[in-house]
Every structure is written in structure tokens, then in C-alpha cells.
Amino acid sequence: xxxxxxxxxxxxxxxxxxxxxxxxxxxxxxxxxxxxxxxxxxxxxxxxxxxxxxxxxxxxxxxxxxxxxxxxxxxxxxxxxxxxxxxxxxxxxxxxxxxxxxxxxxxxxxxxxxxxxxxxxxxxxxxxxxxxxxxxxx
Amino acid sequence: xxxxxxxxxxxxxxxxxxxxxxxxxxxxxxxxxxxxxxxxxxxxxxxxxxxxxxxxxxxxxxxxxxxxxxxxxxxxxxxxxxxxxxxxxxxxxxxxxxxxxxxxxxxxxxxxxxxxxxxxxxxxxxxxxxxxxxxxxxxxxxxxxxxxxxxxxxxxxxxxxxxxxxxxxxxxxxxxx
Numbered sequence: 001x002x003x004x005x006x007x008x009x010x011x012x013x014x015x016x017x018x019x020x021x022x023x024x025x026x027x028x029x030x031x032x033x034x035x036x037x038x039x040x041x042x043x044x045x046x047x048x049x050x051x052x053x054x055x056x057x058x059x060x061x062x063x064x065x066x067x068x069x070x071x072x073x074x075x076x077x078x079x080x081x082x083x084x085x086x087x088x089x090x091x092x093x094x095x096x097x098x099x100x101x102x103x104x105x106x107x108x109x110x111x112x113x114x115x116x117x118x119x120x121x122x123x124x125x126x127x128x129x130x131x132x133x134x135x136x137x138x
Numbered sequence: 139x140x141x142x143x144x145x146x147x148x149x150x151x152x153x154x155x156x157x158x159x160x161x162x163x164x165x166x167x168x169x170x171x172x173x174x175x176x177x178x179x180x181x182x183x184x185x186x187x188x189x190x191x192x193x194x195x196x197x198x199x200x201x202x203x204x205x206x207x208x209x210x211x212x213x214x215x216x217x218x219x220x221x222x223x224x225x226x227x228x229x230x231x232x233x234x235x236x237x238x239x240x241x242x243x244x245x246x247x248x249x250x251x252x253x254x255x256x257x258x259x260x261x262x263x264x265x266x267x268x269x270x271x272x273x274x275x276x277x278x279x280x281x282x283x284x285x286x287x288x289x290x291x292x293x294x295x296x297x298x299x300x301x302x303x304x305x306x307x308x309x310x311x312x313x314x315x
Binding site: 022067071 | 172173176241242244266272
């Protein structure tokens with residue numbers, strides 16, 4: 001067991017991170033803000049609601065992955081060209097599905113996601129009322 | 139009183155459901171790959187400059203003249219791309235036409251990569267900003283799309299092509315004829 005633990009530790013140290021990044025410099029607008037602060041605010045708000053596709057737990061605003069940089073550049077380019085944030089979000093949904101947005105639309109698949117909290121609160125209130133009533137009687 | 143007697147089993151029942159959910163997750167993990175929604179749709183419009191001097195660049199026009207082709211999204215900085223290189227050579231040997239989108243790459247790196255791992259490509263487009271990658275709904279490298287003779291995306295293979303993926307890809311190419 002002990003030997004196994006040591007082996008694991010050695011394996012962890014020996015395993016370097018996989019090199020999966022380009023040697024090319026990041027594209028324009030990946031890390032450069034738009035000059036119009038209002039547009040930049042719009043872009044930033046949208047970037048925080050788009051999922052990085054290669055990191056999966058982060059928004060593209062948070063991620064350092066090259067692909068997230070490309071997606072930020074895409075968002076900023078399109079915002080600068082006057083496109084509406086919702087249209088850009090839809091463009092990405094058309095390619096990657098709802099998975100790409102952190103603001104999932106309401107449909108039969110996401111219904112439990114939206115409705116379960118409401119149902120649980122209602123159930124809680126009901127239980128509370130029942131047990132309070134009982135205590136009142138005693 | 140009778141209701142309470144039934145209700146007393148509710149937590150156990152919920153626990154059993156939870157157990158089943160967790161167990162299925164362990165036995166059969168869900169599909170975490172992000173499939174392109176562009177499968178079944180025509181290639182979107184794009185024009186990519188040639189990546190290397192001796193090969194043409196890429197546009198959807200090139201997929202509308204003749205039979206089905208493979209569109210391989212690759213990069214020299216991507217390690218699984220090296221792993222699939224021999225399989226792409228095998229596909230080429232079987233007569234499959236393969237074009238490539240080189241994502242965030244440089245001509246020098248691509249030349250070296252092709253010299254070292256073989257060159258299965260008829261055309262290579264320079265997707266410096268990863269724009270075409272996003273355009274076709276690809277979420278990483280390597281990915282390979284089967285494009286039919288009309289320029290429609292017929293299939294997406296996510297990740298490196300292994301030897302045992304080749305029959306599937308050949309079948310998809312056959313269907314796309």
C-alpha cells in the first residue's frame with residue numbers, strides 16, 4: 001500500500017502538463033479591449049455567459065485557452081461590427097448547441113432545472129406549515 | 139396514520155433512486171463530447187489562404203466538385219494530431235481525398251510537421267484565428283469532417299482517428315457519395 005502511494009506520488013511529479021498551445025501570438029481582440037467602453041461592457045457581459053469549449057468549467061472570459069481567446073476575439077469583432085449580443089449567442093448555439101451558453105433557454109429538457117427549485121421551496125413551505133400547525137395544537 | 143407509514147419509506151426510496159443515478163453514472167459515463175450542430179448542413183462560406191507554398195488554400199467551393207472528401211482540422215502543436223497522422227496516410231492510401239484546416243499555426247511548423255509525419259493533404263487552409271474552426275462547430279483538434287460531393291457536412295469524427303475508426307469513416311464516405 002505504502003509503495004503504491006509512493007508510486008502515485010512519483011507518477012504525479014513525473015507527469016508534466018501536456019503541451020497543447022500554439023506558438024503563435026494571441027489574435028487581436030482576444031486580450032485587447034474594444035475602444036468604446038459601452039461596447040466593451042456588452043462584449044464582457046456576453047463573454048461571461050459563454051462556455052469555454054476546451055476547458056468546460058470556465059467562461060471564455062475566465063479562460064486562458066487559445067480557443068477561448070479566439071471566441072473572445074469573435075465576440076468583440078462582432079460587437080464592434082454592431083451585432084447584438086443575443087445574435088452572437090445564437091450564432092454559437094447554432095454551432096455548438098445550448099451547451100455553449102451559461103444561460104440555458106427554457107424547454108422541456110431544461111424544465112426540471114428551472115422548476116425543481118420552485119417545487120422544492122413549495123414542498124418545504126408545505127412541510128413547515130404542517131409541522132408548525134401540529135406544534136400549535138400540542 | 140396510514141399515510142405516515144407509507145411516507146416513512148420515502149427517504150429510503152429517494153436514496154435508492156440516487157444510488158441508481160450515481161451507479162449508472164459510474165458504469166456508463168455520459169457523453170461529454172461537444173458535437174457540432176453543423177452536421178447535416180452545408181459548409182458555411184469561408185476562404186482560407188494557402189498554408190504552404192505548394193498547396194492551394196481552402197474554400198467550400200473545393201468540396202462541391204466531385205465526390206466526398208475529408209476535412210481534417212489539425213494543428214502542429216496538437217499531440218493527438220501526430221498520433222492520427224499514420225491513419226490519415228492510410229486513408230490517403232485507400233484513395234480518400236483529404237483537405238485540412240490548420241488552426242493557429244505557422245507555415246514553418248506545418249512544413250516540418252508534414253515532412254516528419256507524412257503529408258496526406260490535397261489542400262491546407264491557414265486558419266490563423268481559429269475562425270473556420272468556430273464556423274463549422276469544431277471544439278478542438280484533431281477533428282475530421284466527412285463532406286459530401288455537394289459541400290454538405292455528413293459526419294464529424296471528434297478526436298484522433300485510430301486504426302479501428304477507419305471502417306466507420308470509409309462507410310460514411312461511401313454513404314456520402
